Amino acid sequence: MGSGGLAPGTPLPSVRGLARELEVSPTTVATAYRDLRTRGLVVTHERSRTVVSHVPPLVSRPHAPLPEGVRDLAAGDPDPLLLPDLAATLRTLDVPVRGYGEEAIVPELARRAVAWFGADDIDASSLVAVSGALDGIERVLGTALRVGDRVAVEDPGYTGLLDLLRAMGLVPVPVPVDDDGLDPDVLAGVVGGCEAVLLTPRAHNPTGAAMTAERADALRTVLDDVPGVLVVEDDHAADIAGAPARTLTRGRERWAVVRSLAKTLGPDLRVAVVAGDERTVTRLATRLRVGPGWVSTVLQHLAVALWDAAAADGGLERAAATYAERRRALLDALDGAGIPASGRTGLNVWVPVPEETPVVRGLLDRGWAVQAGERYRLAAPPAIRVTVARLEPADAGAVAAAFADVLRHGSATRLG
Numbered sequence: 001m002g003s004g005g006l007a008p009g010t011p012l013p014s015v016r017g018l019a020r021e022l023e024v025s026p027t028t029v030a031t032a033y034r035d036l037r038t039r040g041l042v043v044t045h046e047r048s049r050t051v052v053s054h055v056p057p058l059v060s061r062p063h064a065p066l067p068e069g070v071r072d073l074a075a076g077d078p079d080p081l082l083l084p085d086l087a088a089t090l091r092t093l094d095v096p097v098r099g100y101g102e103e104a105i106v107p108e109l110a111r112r113a114v115a116w117f118g119a120d121d122i123d124a125s126s127l128v129a130v131s132g133a134l135d136g137i138e139r140v141l142g143t144a145l146r147v148g149d150r151v152a153v154e155d156p157g158y159t160g161l162l163d164l165l166r167a168m169g170l171v172p173v174p175v176p177v178d179d180d181g182l183d184p185d186v187l188a189g190v191v192g193g194c195e196a197v198l199l200t201p202r203a204h205n206p207t208g209a210a211m212t213a214e215r216a217d218a219l220r221t222v223l224d225d226v227p228g229v230l231v232v233e234d235d236h237a238a239d240i241a242g243a244p245a246r247t248l249t250r251g252r253e254r255w256a257v258v259r260s261l262a263k264t265l266g267p268d269l270r271v272a273v274v275a276g277d278e279r280t281v282t283r284l285a286t287r288l289r290v291g292p293g294w295v296s297t298v299l300q301h302l303a304v305a306l307w308d309a310a311a312a313d314g315g316l317e318r319a320a321a322t323y324a325e326r327r328r329a330l331l332d333a334l335d336g337a338g339i340p341a342s343g344r345t346g347l348n349v350w351v352p353v354p355e356e357t358p359v360v361r362g363l364l365d366r367g368w369a370v371q372a373g374e375r376y377r378l379a380a381p382p383a384i385r386v387t388v389a390r391l392e393p394a395d396a397g398a399v400a401a402a403f404a405d406v407l408r409h410g411s412a413t414r415l416g
C-alpha cells in the first residue's frame with residue numbers, strides 16, 4: 001500500500017474472510033481496517049467494499065538540469081522580464097513591525113483584493129490571504145472534504161492539482177476540457193457522485209482553455225442541480241491570462257475563488273487571496289490561525305507594492321499582450337506546419353501527438369525542452385506541453401519546424 005505494492009482501488013478482503021484466513025477474531029481485523037481508514041490508507045465507499053485509497057507514496061521529482069544549449073520550454077514560470085522589478089520595489093518598501101494577534105490580512109492588500117474580485121462581480125466580503133494558489137486550494141478542500149471523497153477535475157489538467165488531490169487522499173474524477181472549458185454533459189453525468197468541482201476558469205494549464213460565457217451558462221445549469229457541491233476555481237494567472245474572468249460560483253452555498261499573484265507579480269512571492277462563502281473562508285482562516293497563523297505581512301506588503309508598481313507602468317497589460325503574442329506566434333507556426341494545437345489563453349500551448357516520449361526526446365535532440373503530457377492527463381489522449389512564456393515570436397518557426405521533423409521521423413521506429 002504505502003510501498004505501492006497494492007494499487008489504488010484494490011479491494012481488501014472481507015473482514016470475516018480475512019479473519020478466517022489469519023485465524024484471528026473478526027474484531028481484530030475490523031480494528032485494523034479502522035486504523036487503516038483513520039490513516040487514510042484505505043477508504044470504504046457507501047454500500048461497497050473497502051479499497052486502497054489514492055494517497056500516493058509521495059515522491060519528489062527534482063528538475064533535471066538541461067543539457068548545454070537546450071532552450072527551456074518545459075518550466076511553467078512567467079517571463080522574469082515581464083514581472084515588476086523586485087529589487088527596486090524592495091529598496092522602497094516600508095513595512096511596519098507586527099506581532100501576534102493582529103489582522104491576518106493587511107488592510108492595503110484586502111482593499112485591493114476586494115476591488116479586484118468586485119470588478120468581476122465576485123463577492124469578496126469573506127477573504128483570506130494564503131501562500132499561493134495550491135495552498136489556498138488545499139486549505140479550501142480541507143475545510144469540507146475527507147479522504148476518499150471525489151473531486152471532478154479537468155482532464156487534461158494541471159499536474160500540481162492532480163498531485164495535490166492524490167496527496168490529500170481525494171479521488172480525481174476526470175471531465176474532458178476543450179477550448180471553452182469543462183464538458184457540461186460529462187460533468188452532468190459524474191457530478192452527483194462528487195463532493196467538489198475544481199476548475200481553472202482561464203489560462204488552463206496545459207491546454208490554454210478559457211471558459212466562454214455560453215459554456216459558463218451551460219455549466220451553471222448543471223451545477224444548479226447539485227447545490228451542496230463545493231465549487232473551487234483556480235484563477236492562478238488572473239490578469240495575465242488573456243481572457244475575461246468568469247465564475248460558476250455566484251450564489252452557491254459552498255464556493256471559493258483562489259487568485260494567485262504568482263504569475264502576475266512573481267512565483268516566489270507565495271501570496272494568493274481566496275474569496276468564498278462565509279463558512280468556507282471562516283473555517284479556512286481559523287485553521288490557518290492555529291497553524292502558521294498568517295501569511296507574513298512582509299510578503300503581503302511586498303505584494304501590494306509590486307502590484308502598485310505594475311499598475312503604475314502598465315506592466316500587467318504589457319505582460320498579458322506579450323504572452324498572447326507568443327502563444328499566437330507558436331500556434332500560427334504550428335498551423336503553418338500542419339500541426340493542430342491549442343492555447344487560447346495563458347502560458348502554454350498543448351500539442352496532441354501519437355506518442356509523447358519520442359517527441360520529447362526528438363525535440364530535446366533538436367535543442368528544445370518540453371513537457372510530456374502524461375502527468376497532466378487522466379483519460380485524455382497524449383500530447384506535449386510547450387510553455388511559451390519566454391518564447392520570442394521570432395523563434396516560433398524553429399520550434400514548429402522541429403516538431404514537424406520529429407513527427408515525420410518519430411513513428412517508424414521499430415522497438416526491440
Ligand SMILES: Cc1ncc(COP(=O)(O)O)c(C=O)c1O
Pocket residue numbers: 076131132133134135158160200204205234236260261262267271272
Ligand atoms: C493551474 C495552476 N494552478 C496553480 C498554479 C500554481 O500557483 P501558485 O504558485 O500560486 O501555487 C499553477 C502554476 O503553474 C497552475 O498552472
